[in-house]
Amino acid sequence: MQLNPAHKTIIKATATAVAMFAFVFWVMVPLYNVLCQVTGLNGKTDPNPYKTVPAAVDTSRTITVQFLATNNKGMNWDFKPSVHQVKVHPGEVGSLNFYVRNPSGKNMVGQAIPSVTPFEATDYLHKTECFCFTSQPLEGHEEKDMPLKIIVDQDLPKHINKLTLSYTLFDITEMNNKRTAAR
Amino acid sequence: MTDQTIGHVNDHDDSHADHGPPKGLMRWVLTTNHKDIGSMYMWFSFAMFLLGGAMAMVIRAELFQPGLQLVQPEFFNQMTTMHGLIMVFGAVMPAFVGLANWMIPMMIGAPDMALPRMNNWSFWILPFAFALLVSTLFMEGGGPNFGWTFYAPLSTDYAPPSTTFFIFAVHMMGVSSIMGAINVIATILNLRAPGMTLMKMPLFVWTWLITAYLLIAVMPVLAGVVTMMLMDIHFGTAFFNAGGGGDPVLFQHVFWFFGHPEVYIMILPAFGVVSQIIPAFSRKPLFGYTSMVYAVASIAFLSFIVWAHHMFTVGIPLVGEVFFMYATMLIAVPTGVKVFNWVATMFRGALTFETPMLFAVAFVVLFTIGGFSGLMLSIAPADFQYHDTYFVVAHFHYVLVPGAIFAIFAGVYYWLPKWTGHMYDAGLSKVHFWMSFIGMNLTFFPMHFVGLAGMPRRIPDYALQFADFNMIASIGGFMFGVTQLLFLFIVIKCVKGGPKAEAKPWEGAHGLEWMVPSPAPYHTFTTPPDVK
Incomplete structure (x- = not known):
């Protein structure tokens, strides 16, 4: 043609x-x-565990890392960090727990989404263990302490000495159901 | 027609050139004639203009005084959303497609559009798309209430159930626009009369060619973003849901990647219309034709790299703010070239101020004001102050009302004698112009002040200190609204009768469209004209 x-x-x-x-x-x-x-736009951190590399702890600097726990609209779980801030040297492991409880009688699934400020520090805050890597199913009235281990990178820009790691907890029960239904 | 242009082209087509269209309703349903389809587009867009305008009247009535008087906030939100959607997709865009259908074939000496049957289809999708969109107002939970920009998660997690119908309506509008754009491109690139080189085309044709490319580039992006919403709502994906690993800010990036070229889709054909009218009533050729073409092309290119100036406050890195700020300011250069050329065309011309010229001159002055407030908004640090205030509302209404809509009025008054064969009532049309001009400025100018003073947009109530300016804006709004019924009357009166229009009713006008009789016969240029 x-x-x-x-x-x-x-x-x-x-x-x-x-x-x-x-x-x-x-x-x-x-x-x-x-x-x-x-x-590191929007403070989005790496969704996978950080593989530790052996490096000397830089004791000349002390970094304050603050923790925030927020519930997204419509999420009714109790959600809070065991401590509100830790002081660590770069290269040193800081560990703490986040307490979570499902007060409803229903089985639910939660997902915590991390965000770091200031943005430029996002790539220097590593998580070797985090409850945010997977979704968290909780039965009705179940409670749990979820572990978190962080390392601040030795290469953190010199002018930064305080970081905020904020978690927002989302109710993804319905989204999971839709996903299952769509398959 | 000269001898050498007749020849092989002069075959079956003119066997029915002498008879008119079929009678009755089916003429309009089945028509493939570019003039019929152009008229239907114009009437449809005017109906949508009145509907969107009625919603604006509800908004202005509620804002006449502080406090809640007439409507509930939920309904107010639906009104602002639907007003925006209907005016953008139902009034302005179809009006320019209507002008394109009517005028492009006649301006380039083509017998019709390249794809007449698809042309019919792209029009007839629209009434269904808008019936679907408007029907959401009567559904449980109400219609779209998240603003015409439908930011996620307002339009996904927190949206009324009718959002799915809104999404399908947007899909249909997108299909219609894309088909219309393909048709325009195919017509302009392939059906020009011999001798009509690209750089001889009237500027209206040029602006539409570039607009059509913008349409096929970004309407699929709009379709994509609403499809992602649809999947987030119904299929458990998480494009815009942070809980599932997505990002609501992604929505804004994708939306404005469509949205910024979209604003040029609404204004470039207006540039084209004005570039036809100003030379005709200045009795001088357009100043700087070539630079006009390049300016339009530059604006179209720049429109793709400035989208994030709509989202300075969402948290983008400093380099991003600076890049998008300067890229946005750069658009003022080609736009300035155009404004300069229009003024230079008028300079020392033998000016007369018939109604099309009045609208065109008002366009140049008022669009420039809208451009300047746009420059103010482009300054990233200042935008943190202006963001989401009435200053933004004032800005985009100044570029759309006396910009796009005045250009459409100008075009209608310029070509109406050609379409109907009658002259319209010149006196009434000037009343229409002055009432529109005064009403529009009364409505939108005070919005600059209340915006700078901090009045947020999209709210049904406001602080007391904004009361006086809002009352002035409402009075202006009612005035502008009522005046458009006068426009309807003028057009109907002109269609029904009036003094006989000559083939070229404007002595200074140039172009192939004035070489055919008025009213334009049902089939024109079945043999291509000779273009010098």
């Missing part, structure tokens, strides 16, 4: 439209996630 010039124009334009639709899902979304991870 011979294509006349108008058909070629139409095919090109249609292909552009389809490509732009695909661009949203397969370029913009992954690109955004990569950008966030590389730059």
Whole structure:
């Protein structure tokens, strides 16, 4: 079949439209996630455990790390850190617990999402163990102490001496159900 | 027609060039004629303009005084959301597609659009899309109430159940726009009369060609972002839900990657209309034609790299703020070139102020005011103060009302004699202009002041100190609203009758559209004209 010039124009334009639709899902979304991870944009931390590298503890500096626990709208669990701040030297492991209790009679699933401020410190706060790496199913009235272990990187920019690690707890019970239903 | 242009093109088409359209309702349902479809687009957009305008009247009535008088806050939110959606997607965009349908084939000497049957389809999707959208107001939980920008998670986790219908309505509008844009591109690139080179095309055709490319680039992005919402709501994905590893800020990036080019989709054809009208009533050729074309192309390119200036306050790194601030300011350069060229066209011209020219001159002055408030907003540190205040509302209404809508009025008054074969009532049309001009400025100018003083947008109630300016804005709004019924009357009167219009009713006008009789015959340029 011979294509006349108008058909070629139409095919090109249609292909552009389809490509732009695909661009949203397969370029913009992954690109955004990569950008966030590389730059620490929005204080998003690495979702995987940090593999410790042996390094000397830098005792010349003391960093204060503060902890915040927030419930997202509609989440009714009790959620709080065992201590509100720890003072650590870079390279030293700090550990604490987050207490969580499901006061409702129902089985629920929670997910804690971490965020670090200031943004530029995001890549220097490592978590070797964190309850945020997985979702947390709790039966009705169940309570739990969830462990957290952190290391502040020796390369933390010199002007930063205080970090905030904030957790927001989301109720993902319904989303999990939808996901199961969609499969 | 000269001899050499007749030839192989002159075949089956003009066998029915002499008879008119079929009679009855089915003419409009089945039509593939660009003039019929153009008229339907214009009427549809005017109906949507009145509907969106009625919602604006509800908003202004509630804001006439502080306190809650007429409507509940929940309904007020639905009104602001629907007003925005209907005006953007139902009034402004279809009006320009209507002008494109009517004028592009006649301006480039083509017999019709390249894809007439798809043209019919892209129009007839719209009434269904908007019926679906408006029907959400009557559903349980009400219609969309999250603002026309539908930020997640307001539009996902906290949205009314009718949001799914809103999403499908947006999908349908997107399909319609993309098909319309493909049609415009295919027509302009392939159906120009011999001799009509790209750099001889009227500026309205140029601006529409570039707009059509913007449409096929970003309407799929809009479709993508609402599809992601749909999946988040129903299929348990977490694109915008932080609890599942997503990010609500991602929504804003994707939305504004569509949204910023979208604002140029609404204004570039307006630039085109004004660039036709100002030379005609200045009796001079357009100053700097080539620079106008390049300016439009530069604006279109820049529109893709400035989106984050809508989200300075969400927390982006300093380099991001600085980049998007300067990129945004850069747009003032090509826009300034255009404003300069329009003024230079008028400079020392033999000016007359018929109604199209009045609207076009008002466009240049008032759009520039909107551009300047845009420059103020582009300054990132200042934007932290202005963000989400009435200053933003004042800014975008100044670029859309006396920008896009005045240009549409100007275009209608310019080409109405060609469409109907009658001259309209010049006196009444000037009343329409002055009432619109005064009403519009009364409505939106005080919004700058209340915005700078800190009045937030999208609220049904406000602090007492904003009361006087809000009352002035409401009075102006009612005035502007009522005046548009006069416009309806003028157009109907002109369609029904009036003094006979000549083929070229404006002595200074140029272009192929003025070489066919008025009213334009059902089929024009079945043999291509000779373009010098």
